[in-house]
Amino acid sequence: MPTVDVDWDALEQAAKQAMENAYAPYSKFPVGAAALTEDGRIISGCNVENASYGLTLCAECALVGQLHMSGGGRLAAFYCVDGQGNILMPCGRCRQLLYEFRAPGMQLMTTQGIKTMDQVLPDAFGPENLEETT
Numbered sequence: 001m002p003t004v005d006v007d008w009d010a011l012e013q014a015a016k017q018a019m020e021n022a023y024a025p026y027s028k029f030p031v032g033a034a035a036l037t038e039d040g041r042i043i044s045g046c047n048v049e050n051a052s053y054g055l056t057l058c059a060e061c062a063l064v065g066q067l068h069m070s071g072g073g074r075l076a077a078f079y080c081v082d083g084q085g086n087i088l089m090p091c092g093r094c095r096q097l098l099y100e101f102r103a104p105g106m107q108l109m110t111t112q113g114i115k116t117m118d119q120v121l122p123d124a125f126g127p128e129n130l131e132e133t134t
């Protein structure tokens, strides 16, 4: 369990609000993501596309940028929505991004209910693996 109380409704609202800022003229698939940090901040991000489709920035990219721009720390809980406001699972690359900054017991709202980061990215490669080489 995360060490902070998670207000899932507040996270859902923050994710929906972030989604309204999406720049997705190519896919027409706006995404908003929000997270609660271990120290109680709510951060968010939206997807930002560009003409070179493959260089699209997912909502999670903006979110981890905001994590660092607003003081760093670790993610205790995460919520992502599509353009209809429905729960969206983070893509594979973004699961890795979120894993990097997870707090112990980090939870994600998923289409199957609340899951832990370890359930969403099992058997993950992470910073611990690099420590083994030093």
Ligand code: THU
Pocket (backbone or CB within 6 Å): 024, 027, 029, 030, 031, 046, 047, 048, 049, 056, 057, 058, 059, 060, 089, 090, 091, 094
């Ligand atoms: N997208 C995200 O922002 N996050 C995800 O985890 C899934 C996909 C965006 C990228 C692209 O702008 C659009 O959704 C369609 O793939």
